[in-house]
Amino acid sequence: MKLTVDLTSPMPGRINQHGKVVTLAFVCTMMSNLMPSLASMDNKSLLANITALYILVITVIVNSFIQIRTHVIGPYPDSVGVDIPPMLLVVVACIYLVMLLFLLIILISSAITIPNHKENFRNKVSSH
Incomplete structure (x- = not known):
C-alpha cells in the first residue's frame, strides 16, 4: 500500500510507476476477495472492517488522483525506445480507480x- 499512498517521493522510473499501478490492482483484488467473508462477521466487526476499508480506499483514491494530476504517475522520462504509449499508464490507473470506487460501493451496500x-x-430457520 505504501507505493500508492506515498506522496513525498516522485519515483520517476518506469518500474516504480508500474509498481504504483500494480498496487492499485492489488487493492482491487483484496477488496473482491473480502466480499465472501462479510457474511461470517458479526455486526460490530463488520462495521469496524468496512469503516477501516472505507478510510483506506478513499485515501488510496485521493492520493492516486493527486499523483495523476501532478504527473507523478504519467509519461516517464526513460520511455525512449519503449513501445508503450505515454498516457497508457494514466488510463490504466484511472480504470483501477473507477473499479476501486465501484467495489467500495458494492461492499458498503x-x-x-x-x-x-x-x-x-x-x-425462517427457527420457525420451521
Whole structure:
C-alpha cells in the first residue's frame, strides 16, 4: 500500500510507476476477495472492517488522483525506445480507480444489507 499512498517521493522510473499501478490492482483484488467473508462477521466487526476499508480506499483514491494530476504517475522520462504509449499508464490507473470506487460501493451496500438478511434467515430457520 505504501507505493500508492506515498506522496513525498516522485519515483520517476518506469518500474516504480508500474509498481504504483500494480498496487492499485492489488487493492482491487483484496477488496473482491473480502466480499465472501462479510457474511461470517458479526455486526460490530463488520462495521469496524468496512469503516477501516472505507478510510483506506478513499485515501488510496485521493492520493492516486493527486499523483495523476501532478504527473507523478504519467509519461516517464526513460520511455525512449519503449513501445508503450505515454498516457497508457494514466488510463490504466484511472480504470483501477473507477473499479476501486465501484467495489467500495458494492461492499458498503452489501455490508448494510447483510445483518438484515442474517436475521431473516435465523427467523425462517427457527420457525420451521
